[in-house]
Amino acid sequence: MGRTVATWRMRIEAKIEGWNPFRRTLRPRERAAYDQMLHAARSRAAAGGMIPAVDPMEPVLLAMLVEAYERIARLEEEMERSRDG
Secondary structure, eight states: OOOOOOOHHHHHHHHHHHTHHHHHHSOHHHHHHHHHHHHHHHHTHHHHTTSOOSSTHHHHHHHHHHHHHHHHHHHHHHHHHHHHO
């Protein structure tokens, strides 16, 4: 019988599960930020699956960077609007 190749989503979920002890040690505010970062990776699963990476960390980190950049850009726009305002 053929082998089943794990999807990117399956691979990252397995990795995230292994990080649970780390998550448990975070303070509540840190835990919320951590969960938001993981959400960023999960919400970009289609993009992550397009990178032929052996280690799923590369697309995970890229997804988190995109999310961070989007948030920074939104804050900069808000600041600009309030300054002009």
